[in-house]
Amino acid sequence: MTLSAFAQAVVDGVLTGGVYALMAAGLTLIFGVMDIINIAQGIMVILGAYLSYELSAHVGIGLLPGLLLTVPAMFVLGVAIEFGFMRRLRDQDRTQMSILVTYAVAIVIEGIVTAVAGVDYVQLQASYVNSSIHMLGFYLPDIYLIGFGLAVALMAGLYFMLYRTKFGHAVRASLQNRTAADLIGIDVSRVRTISVGIGVAVTAVGGMVFGATNAFNPNTGYDLISRLLAIVILGGMGSIGGAMGAAIFLLVINDVVAVWWSPTWAPLVYFAALVVVLSVRPRGLFGRAAVRAQ
Amino acid sequence: MSILRRPALAAAAVGAALAMAVWAIGGGDRANAASGSAPITIGTSLSLSGDFSSDGVAFQRGYELWVADQNKAGGLLGHQIKLNVLSDASSPAQVVSNYERLIGSDHDALVFGPFSSLLTVPAARIAARYGYAFVEGAGGAPSVFGAGLSNVFDVSLPVKLNLVTFAQWIASLPASERPKTAAYATVNDPFTQPQLPLAQQILQKAGVKTVLSKVFPEEVTDYTAIAGQVASAHPDVFILGAVDVPTVSAFTHVFIQQHYNPKAFIATAGPDQGAAFVNAVGTGNENGIMVPNGWYGGFKKADSEKMVAEYIAKYGGTASGVNADVAEAYSVGQVLAQAVNATHSFDQKKIIAYLKSGVTLNSVQGPVKFDKLGENIALKTLTFQWQNGKLVQVLPLGGAGTVKPLFPKPAWQG
Numbered sequence: 001m002t003l004s005a006f007a008q009a010v011v012d013g014v015l016t017g018g019v020y021a022l023m024a025a026g027l028t029l030i031f032g033v034m035d036i037i038n039i040a041q042g043i044m045v046i047l048g049a050y051l052s053y054e055l056s057a058h059v060g061i062g063l064l065p066g067l068l069l070t071v072p073a074m075f076v077l078g079v080a081i082e083f084g085f086m087r088r089l090r091d092q093d094r095t096q097m098s099i100l101v102t103y104a105v106a107i108v109i110e111g112i113v114t115a116v117a118g119v120d121y122v123q124l125q126a127s128y129v130n131s132s133i134h135m136l137g138f139y140l141p142d143i144y145l146i147g148f149g150l151a152v153a154l155m156a157g158l159y160f161m162l163y164r165t166k167f168g169h170a171v172r173a174s175l176q177n178r179t180a181a182d183l184i185g186i187d188v189s190r191v192r193t194i195s196v197g198i199g200v201a202v203t204a205v206g207g208m209v210f211g212a213t214n215a216f217n218p219n220t221g222y223d224l225i226s227r228l229l230a231i232v233i234l235g236g237m238g239s240i241g242g243a244m245g246a247a248i249f250l251l252v253i254n255d256v257v258a259v260w261w262s263p264t265w266a267p268l269v270y271f272a273a274l275v276v277v278l279s280v281r282p283r284g285l286f287g288r289a290a291v292r293a294q
Numbered sequence: 295m296s297i298l299r300r301p302a303l304a305a306a307a308v309g310a311a312l313a314m315a316v317w318a319i320g321g322g323d324r325a326n327a328a329s330g331s332a333p334i335t336i337g338t339s340l341s342l343s344g345d346f347s348s349d350g351v352a353f354q355r356g357y358e359l360w361v362a363d364q365n366k367a368g369g370l371l372g373h374q375i376k377l378n379v380l381s382d383a384s385s386p387a388q389v390v391s392n393y394e395r396l397i398g399s400d401h402d403a404l405v406f407g408p409f410s411s412l413l414t415v416p417a418a419r420i421a422a423r424y425g426y427a428f429v430e431g432a433g434g435a436p437s438v439f440g441a442g443l444s445n446v447f448d449v450s451l452p453v454k455l456n457l458v459t460f461a462q463w464i465a466s467l468p469a470s471e472r473p474k475t476a477a478y479a480t481v482n483d484p485f486t487q488p489q490l491p492l493a494q495q496i497l498q499k500a501g502v503k504t505v506l507s508k509v510f511p512e513e514v515t516d517y518t519a520i521a522g523q524v525a526s527a528h529p530d531v532f533i534l535g536a537v538d539v540p541t542v543s544a545f546t547h548v549f550i551q552q553h554y555n556p557k558a559f560i561a562t563a564g565p566d567q568g569a570a571f572v573n574a575v576g577t578g579n580e581n582g583i584m585v586p587n588g589w590y591g592g593f594k595k596a597d598s599e600k601m602v603a604e605y606i607a608k609y610g611g612t613a614s615g616v617n618a619d620v621a622e623a624y625s626v627g628q629v630l631a632q633a634v635n636a637t638h639s640f641d642q643k644k645i646i647a648y649l650k651s652g653v654t655l656n657s658v659q660g661p662v663k664f665d666k667l668g669e670n671i672a673l674k675t676l677t678f679q680w681q682n683g684k685l686v687q688v689l690p691l692g693g694a695g696t697v698k699p700l701f702p703k704p705a706w707q708g
Contacts, residue, residue, distance in 0.1 A: 114343070131551070218347075251516070263514065268510075
């Protein structure tokens with residue numbers, strides 16, 4: 001492998017990592033706040049992509065302006081899912097049961113999307129989907145640069161919300177001690193509902209970028225979930241910055257192995273890297289405590 | 295240990311005998327179902343969800359169109375036909391369970407094959423166990439015909455020769471026009487992998503140098519690195535072993551982003567998916583992309599044109615937008631119907647013997663004649679190309695209905 005091919009693979013990995021971080025952000029936030037492993041994250045990404053597709057293909061609203069509609073729509077969906085399903089889970093077995101419940105949610109969403117949109121593949125189109133800028137000898141695709149920029153902005157926004165706002169203090173207080181939070185007047189149920197809403201809402205952004213870089217149908221989400229879970233676990237479940245770091249780390253490894261060695265080995269090395277890092281740092285790169293720290 | 299094992303073996307033997315007895319009784323029911331004018335049921339397992347869902351739904355439409363046409367024409371031996379479709383979620387494990395149910399439990403009179411070579415092998419094994427003829431339209435990989443099954447009949451092209459016509463055309467170009475380099479990338483799948491080596495051999499013999507050859511797993515969710523490596527190598531010809539639209543679309547988008555446009559670009563599947571393919575790559579970018587197959591929506595044959603018209607009337611779109619899977623599925627029904635009519639029965643042994651007799655049958659895809667392995671040796675590989683929004687036949691040169699290939703491939707539309 002030449003140095004330029006290696007460098008290209010690293011650049012591709014960093015930019016693609018940004019897209020995966022966008023898709024994983026909601027997953028890690030929901031786990032961090034609720035101790036819920038959201039198996040429906042993959043289909044939610046696809047739902048976000050479909051919403052963008054409907055707006056752009058049938059209403060004529062561009063992908064980026066369309067986020068002003070899809071993000072609130074997904075927030076409402078998240079609130080409804082929390083209210084309808086997650087709230088009913090008991091604290092003592094919440095994490096285990098959440099896998100079953102969110103899998104059921106995924107099946108329902110997939111069924112509805114299939115009934116409405118069919119199974120033919122579609123892909124989001126816009127002028128910046130195929131364009132790229134030439135820099136330092138590399139062609140950098142605009143859509144990946146946009147995705148990376150959105151990922152950084154979104155991660156920063158989530159970090160600010162959790163650590164610099166009153167709502168963020170309420171979130172973390174209710175996580176550390178629900179009873180104590182209740183006693184000081186925090187409406188813990190409301191905080192959790194809004195948090196899940198935000199977690200699902202940010203997935204709309206990941207869905208838009210995913211749908212602009214990949215053809216998708218309602219079944220595509222299942223291919224994503226294992227990779228997103230790996231990112232969240234490696235980053236430290238609940239850590240927003242960890243998800244970003246882990247996504248870039250894993251995608252760079254994936255792309256370098258695919259180019260340098262063989263694409264056949266890339267998925268193996270992707271998950272092997274997860275095992276190796278966890279054997280050294282069992283709580284992931286940043287640890288789940290990060291999001292809950294004062 | 296042996297004391298325990300013997301009763302267990304005896305119990306297993308009794309259980310197996312009981313199961314066969316129950317199935318034999320079911321066989322009597324099956325014979326009854328085929329008597330008089332009672333409807334008969336044809337069972338099939340299709341991938342209505344999972345990785346092959348797009349193809350599975352197209353197959354279902356093809357089967358349903360054939361059932362509707364056949365029922366209008368009086369059904370099979372005077373029996374109206376009901377289609378019993380189970381979903382296998384694109385899973386080889388589920389497809390086994392489905393055919394066990396269709397044959398062993400539902401006692402369907404006939405069965406149709408599933409989608410993809412990957413699912414055909416395990417499904418055909420179940421059918422073979424019950425002595426059923428297994429006529430299918432999407433299991434053309436060598437792994438299907440090398441599985442030692444004598445009940446499999448694939449109405450479509452054997453896939454290993456799919457790219458030969460294309461490779462021979464490139465090799466036949468004058469030296470001044472002939473591409474100098476080629477790259478090959480294929481998903482690790484029994485449908486695609488056998489196709490590329492033959493094409494590579496032909497091109498290398500013609501002096502077309504291989505600059506890259508890669509195999510990637512089905513689980514890939516991001517093709518940026520692989521496609522970027524192809525773009526960096528700048529081959530004149532790019533041959534992609536793909537089973538679906540997303541793979542071809544991902545490579546196409548990366549090529550456009552990397553300002554790389556091959557002189558010739560062919561994919562084993564994906565461009566044959568009609569409107570879904572055009573939508574995914576972006577209108578205009580499909581121009582010049584090629585795909586090997588035995589059929590396309592503009593195929594000049596009376597029964598094919600009738601089927602396409604019916605499809606458009608029911609589902610909308612254009613002839614170029616009709617997925618080739620629809621014709622493959624429709625052909626399965628046509629071939630099995632001819633066997634039933636010729637033997638005047640639903641007897642599986644008679645049907646299998648008839649299909650093996652070397653008779654030439656008809657389908658919307660063209661003639662069907664099976665060799666001893668169940669491969670259709672009557673169909674010829676054609677190559678199609680997207681030209682100005684339409685999928686047209688371009689190879690073999692000078693063949694009926696062919697137009698001149700666009701070479702070199704036009705620039706991307708962006």
